[in-house]
Amino acid sequence: MKRKMLAIFVAMGMVTGLLAGCSGGTAGSEPATQGETSTQKTDASADKQTETSGSAAEDGEIPTITIYNNSGAMVAGADGTGISSEEDYKMVQDYILEHTGVRVEIISPIGADESKLATLISSNQIDGWWGDWSSYADDGIIMQLNDWKDVIEKYYGDDMVKNMSDADGNLWGLGRNVSATYYPVFVRNDWLDQMGMDMPETIDDLNAYLYMVKEQDPFGNGETIPLLAHSVDDLENTFLGGYVAGGTDYWLDETDGKLKLYWMADGYKDFLAQAHQWYEDGILHPEFLTFEDPGDMREYVAQGRVAATACWYSRITGVEETTAKNVNLDASKWTYTFGWNSKGITGPNGQPGQTLSLGGRTGLLISSRCEHPEAFFKVLDWALSPVGEEDAVPNMPEYATYYNLFRDGMVGKVWEYAEGEDGEIGTAFIPGQSQHATDFAIFDGSLVSLRPASKIKYANGVWDMHDFFWGWSGTEYDTGGTARSTPCVVPEIKQTTIILNTALSATSAVGDVKTYRTEEMAKFLKGERDLDTYDQFIEECYEIGLDEMIDSYTEQYNAQH
Amino acid sequence: MNHKRSLWYYIKRDRFMYLLLLPGVVWYFIFHYVPMYGVIIAFKDYKPFFGIEGIFTSKWVGLQWFRKFFQSVYCARLLKNTFLLSFYSLAVNFPSAILLALFLNELKGKLFKKTVQTISYLPHFLSAVIVCGIVREMVSTDSGLFNALIKLFGGKPIPFLSRPEWFRTIYISSGLWQGIGWSSIIYLAAMSGLDQELYDAARIDGAGVLKRMRHITIPGIRQVISIQLILAVGGILSVGAEKILLLYNPQIYSTADVISTYVYREGLGNQNYSFGTAVGLFGSLVHMVLILGTNFIAKKMGEEGIW
Incomplete structure (x- = not known):
């Protein structure tokens, strides 16, 4: 009898539990x-x-x-x-x-x-x-x-x-x-001073700093990260304008009248060659393409391991308070751990590296x-x-x-x-x-x-770096004016209106081209694929479905112009 | 006299058993059978915004989503990666759990046995996020244990998670660590039901540990092994996305990208549930064929099937 009673209670409990579980998810x-x-x-x-x-x-x-x-x-x-x-x-x-x-x-x-x-x-x-x-x-x-x-x-x-x-x-x-320009090159003020250098103005200046940091390893134990990024996109957003005339913008190919992507433009290979050199020489972390963003990025900055950055600005500005404490920043010399060149970093083509992000x-x-x-x-x-x-x-x-x-x-x-x-x-x-x-x-x-009141100061009266940078970088952009605090490549084609048509999205072409490009970029960057095969790579993209994408982009561009 | 009793007689007699069975049946019905009608979205252009109603009102698109999957240049690679990852996992994990159970079964010291069991079960209860976090730390070039050892012996650190050739090893070994203890439970349970007198008789006849395993334990749990194998083979294309998503990156897609991660990116990421369902349906068909096939082969070999 006792066993029966126990069995009844257990069964009732299970049914009740099940019903409660079901009702919780309705x-x-x-x-x-x-x-x-x-x-x-x-x-x-x-x-x-x-x-x-x-x-x-x-x-x-x-x-x-x-x-x-x-x-x-x-x-x-x-x-x-x-x-x-x-x-x-x-x-x-x-x-x-x-x-x-x-x-x-x-x-x-x-x-x-x-x-x-x-x-x-x-x-x-x-x-x-x-x-x-x-x-x-x-x-x-x-x-x-x-x-x-x-x-x-x-x-x-x-x-x-x-x-x-x-x-x-x-x-x-x-x-x-x-x-706005969200990808300035932030550079460690104290290390720049330690290297006896001024704030870089060109890619060559930056390289001189990065390679010296690599050599001197100021963080120690070989753990200094000369240039922090987490993707090829990061590097493109920061530097591409210095290699490709239109930066990360679309461009109209006059030879066939079609709208092309920035990675098909003249100069892109030179950019990729520089990125590969950075990887090869240990300027970029060997595992940078596996970094979690923003988690890992913020952590490395806050640890004080990073000498310069090529990433979204808040990865630096958002952790400045912690970074300054961790690196024992001399507040009498520098307001913030990282500084940036307000004129931007100029590339080999004489243009600034950044492209204006169009919102x-x-x-x-x-x-x-x-x-x-x-x-x-x-x-x-x-x-x-x-x-x-x-x-x-x-x-x-x-x-x-x-x-x-x-x-x-x-x-x-x-x-x-x-x-x-x-x-x-x-x-x-x-x-x-x-x-x-x-x-x-x-x-x-x-x-x-x-x-304008969204600025935050620390107890010592110093502006929160995030708000200070934003106030400096973003204020002039939303007024539609031409004055810009950061020199950058300004896209001529309104990217926001170029939208892939739904029929194309239903095929495998778009996703496959994106995936293929991402994979191959990593190979070029790491030297696993020879840069001499870059033109062949573009042909391969065409075979996968790039032609359909280009036609769709061009169709919309023509309809709007 | 052969007196045939009515169904109600048996239901009444075993009512408590049926009551215990009821929650499981209800759960299966609600969560596995009722949602089955939703599979029709594999043939429709369904948008999640339109909810349940949209399942019926969406436009029919025939085999569009199946074509999208099979026309993808990655289709063959996805099938290959999924199959290989599953196959290697099965080849390593399946016998390992049996071996662990066999050796645990031979342990005499209760405290030691329980301790080993508990330690081997524990990783099963860790979420994939934690397991992958541990894995990432272990293989990191900065502070990872493996690279520290490589550096200690004068080697150059290996960026394991950037090298496609390492992914399967990392995935399978971490899976083995996490699941071996838990997977061995069912075999230990089967072993506990074996007649102890057989072991006593074998000992008297001079059989050592390995002979007892070979001639008593393994034959005794052969049926359980057979059923487990059929089920495991049936799920060979169902590699979960969670752990891979937490470990992979575009550098290692060539070995790490499987059907479920592709569906996650192309289907869920773009809120294209129809595409995800179509690929899922394809996977289910493959599972069914594999289960039927394995079951058929097992029966032909004189083993018990699952039906």
């Missing part, structure tokens, strides 16, 4: 599904949602917009996470609700979790997310934003609106990146199923408008907007306005408070001029 239990993320903190964020979703239901009429914040800003902080505490999240959310009557819910991924994004979109759990508008527009997945074009243009600028519009002028999203088609997209798009734009309008008198705080500059609330959290709680030694007003994190609380950072593509 579409109806929204908070549970949203909580399926990789960290405890993110689970906490789902709990926050559970709580607030409940109150939203009670409030009934409150329009709610839910954004999947997969922009990558969440990992911008030095600690690799930008998720706020539950208290900070709620505080910001309530503040927005109080001022706009709109409840904003944020789902916080770690990095840009694309596999989760598809589930969230298909189950209609989100009203907005970050992505390339051309991947969604044709299928009716995202909302056309023409009705809000004026307000978007006001806060994002004409350049960004063009990037996020199709050839017919339909607007599909709010851009993420302003056109691209990535931005915040609004689902076509979004029930309250007007609520979203109400929040946007409020977020980027000047702060009202009732919200004024000491030292606040007149031009301040609510942008920082979204970017860093509550003023007075996480950060405060502070006056630097130069008398300029910036912001500083309040000591002991959580930093990089970037859950609500959903307006990061807006005009830099609308968010």
Whole structure:
């Protein structure tokens, strides 16, 4: 009898467990599904949602917009996470609700979790997310934003609106990146001094520094990394303009009237020869193509192993505070561990190495199923408008907007306005408070001029390097003006409007050409394939399907010109 | 008198057994049979945005996604890599688990035996992220154990994860470390059911450890080995993407890129679920043929099949 009773209990327990397990994964239990993320903190964020979703239901009429914040800003902080505490999240959310009557819910991924994004979109759990508008527009997945074009243009600028519009002028999203130069060559100030050299201005200057660093090994134990990069793309974005006339832009081949890719242009082989030489001579780390970005990149910089860089700027600027401590930087001599040449590095063709990054088609997209798009734009309008008198705080500059609330959290709680030694007003994190609380950072593509207060100073009055660099490098680009703080190759062809047609994407050609090129580039770079066979390599690409891609690009280019 | 009892009689008699079986059956039904209708998206241009409804409303595209896979210049390489990685894994892991079980079975000291078992099981519970993190550290040219040894003996560090020729060795050896203990459990369980008197009699007859293994243990668990082999061969094209994605890079695609990683890049990465499903369906067909074939061969050889 006892055994029977035990068997009944065990069976009942198993059935109950199964049913509980099943119900936890159903579409109806929204908070549970949203909580399926990789960290405890993110689970906490789902709990926050559970709580607030409940109150939203009670409030009934409150329009709610839910954004999947997969922009990558969440990992911008030095600690690799930008998720706020539950208290900070709620505080910001309530503040927005109080001022706009709109409840904003944020789902916080770690990095840009694309596999989760598809589930969230298909189950209609989100009203907005970050992505390339051309991947969604044709299928009716995202909302056309023409009705809000004026307000978007006001806060994002004409350049960004063009990037996020199709050839017919339909607007599909709010851009993420302003056109800027994101790949300067950062060079260790103290090591440059140690080598008795000035900041490099040309590839030759840079090589002199890199080879001397390699020889002297200032980090020790043979572990100095003279030039940090994690891909051939990194090297192209940093140096290609110095070898190829159009940099990383498309170019029109007058011999056949077709639009070609930059790696088919004159000068590319010379660039590849230099890259191979760097690899061969140990200037590039032997395993640099296996580096995880941003994790490994930030770690190597912060360790103090890196002499110069060819990568996205935040890999350096985002960890400066840690790097300076690790290398015992002499603050009386240098403000930051790394410096950069404001004139850029010039290549053998006399042009700057960098190509202006044109922002691209990535931005915040609004689902076509979004029930309250007007609520979203109400929040946007409020977020980027000047702060009202009732919200004024000491030292606040007149031009301040609510942008920082979204970017860093509550003023007075996480950060405060502070006056630097130069008398300029910036912001500083309040000591002991959580930093990089970037859950609500959903307006990061807006005009830099609308968010000048987003500068952060350390306690010693030094600008946070990330904000200092961004303020220096990005400010002039989103105004559409021609003045640029970093000389760079400016693309003549608007890359954002050249989109592969869907029929071609359905074949294996595009993916295969990309894969083949990536593999072969690694071989050229490592010397496993002779550079003399580069023309043959292009022929091989044509055989795989490059001709179809070129025809598609050319067709679109001709239609637009 | 041959009295035939009704089905209900047996169900009532064994009701607790059936109750214990119920969760498994329900789980299989909900998660393995109900979603099967979704396989039709392999023949449609399905967009995940349209959810379940889209499965039925999407446009039919016939064999477009199958053509995409078979027309890819990488199709042959993907099949070859997948097959070789699976085959080598099977060739190394399958007998290793049996060998470990055989030797564990012969251990007399209970404490030592339990300790060895526990230590060998533990890696199974580590996630692929942790295992691959350990592997990356171990083979790193900067601080990795293997390169430290190579340097100690005057050699030049080898960037293992940049060399295609090393990938299979790394993948299979790390898989062996992670799975050998866990895989041996089923054989140990089978061995525990063998008649101990056979061993006693063999000892009296002067049979040593190896002879006892050869003439008692292995024949005793032959049926379990046969079934395990059939199942393993059936899954020969189902190399998981997770671990490879965490270890590979374009430099070693020539040996590391398998069907599942290709589907991940081309299918999930571009949210092309139809393509992913088409390749998955192709894989399932291959699995079915292999299982049927192996089962047929096993039976012809006088072994037990799985049905």
